[in-house]
Amino acid sequence: MTGDDRQVPLLELTDIAVHFGGVKAVDGVSLDLHQGRIYGIMGANGSGKSTLLGAITRLNPLTRGIMRFDGREFTTVRPHAVAHLGVARTFQTVRLIDDRTVRDNVQLGVDTVSRDRRDQLTSTVDEVMERVGVAAVARMRPSELSYGMQRRVEIARAIVACPRLLLLDEPTAGMNTAERDEVSELMRALQVEGFTQLLVEHDVPMMVDVCDYLFGMNQGELIAQGDPEAVVADEAVRESYLGKAAGNA
Numbered sequence: 001m002t003g004d005d006r007q008v009p010l011l012e013l014t015d016i017a018v019h020f021g022g023v024k025a026v027d028g029v030s031l032d033l034h035q036g037r038i039y040g041i042m043g044a045n046g047s048g049k050s051t052l053l054g055a056i057t058r059l060n061p062l063t064r065g066i067m068r069f070d071g072r073e074f075t076t077v078r079p080h081a082v083a084h085l086g087v088a089r090t091f092q093t094v095r096l097i098d099d100r101t102v103r104d105n106v107q108l109g110v111d112t113v114s115r116d117r118r119d120q121l122t123s124t125v126d127e128v129m130e131r132v133g134v135a136a137v138a139r140m141r142p143s144e145l146s147y148g149m150q151r152r153v154e155i156a157r158a159i160v161a162c163p164r165l166l167l168l169d170e171p172t173a174g175m176n177t178a179e180r181d182e183v184s185e186l187m188r189a190l191q192v193e194g195f196t197q198l199l200v201e202h203d204v205p206m207m208v209d210v211c212d213y214l215f216g217m218n219q220g221e222l223i224a225q226g227d228p229e230a231v232v233a234d235e236a237v238r239e240s241y242l243g244k245a246a247g248n249a
């Protein structure tokens, strides 16, 4: 539990599973996310991290389990209804539309939310692009940008609708160290504004630096959770992900 466990969790997963035929990509995961905190999921390739994000966004149908957002069950809603609840996601591989400008791509993030929520948005598309560092390339096409810049455009598109929960799937993949640090800075700034964030990353130092709470995943199951330093030091996490050599470090 994460300290403020007397409150209703923003996201509550109870014993969820996603099986693809015989592959138990996610198998019996229960977790709570609380408002305003930064969470991370670490685990080896194929441990089920992206599938878990896909379960939350309803792209991957559940084999079993219950999901609640702000106390309300959303286990069987359609994917667009999850966006309307206020959940936004970036993908592991950049998914931008290349025959549209950067600005149009960011605008798409506004178009995914319900009209009620749209009316409540406090930042404009241009303000968000400025904040994420893509304002200068607003008229360019995604393919004209570096990979790091494309990822920023994705983040801008995800946050422009002011989601209550932001799911970030390897947002620093393909970035250099300076760009990674900028993403960490951006995540901290978003936290100050009250965003709840769930990060999937392979950059362990970044996870420890930026996350309040970590989950360790292996073969579809959660094998550890808690304070980031404790999770990174956990023996089962080291065995399954960081390697035995790291365990001796």
Ligand SMILES: Nc1ncnc2c1ncn2[C@@H]1O[C@H](COP(=O)(O)OP(=O)(O)OP(=O)(O)O)[C@@H](O)[C@H]1O
Pocket: 020, 023, 024, 025, 043, 044, 045, 046, 047, 048, 049, 050, 051, 052, 092
């Ligand atoms: N659509 C699918 N159909 C069948 N199997 C799938 C599908 N998506 C994922 N899998 C399998 O589910 C397991 C978990 O995959 P997933 O992509 O969630 O892992 P991951 O932890 O995100 O890995 P990575 O760190 O490489 O991104 C893997 O065995 C993968 O091959």
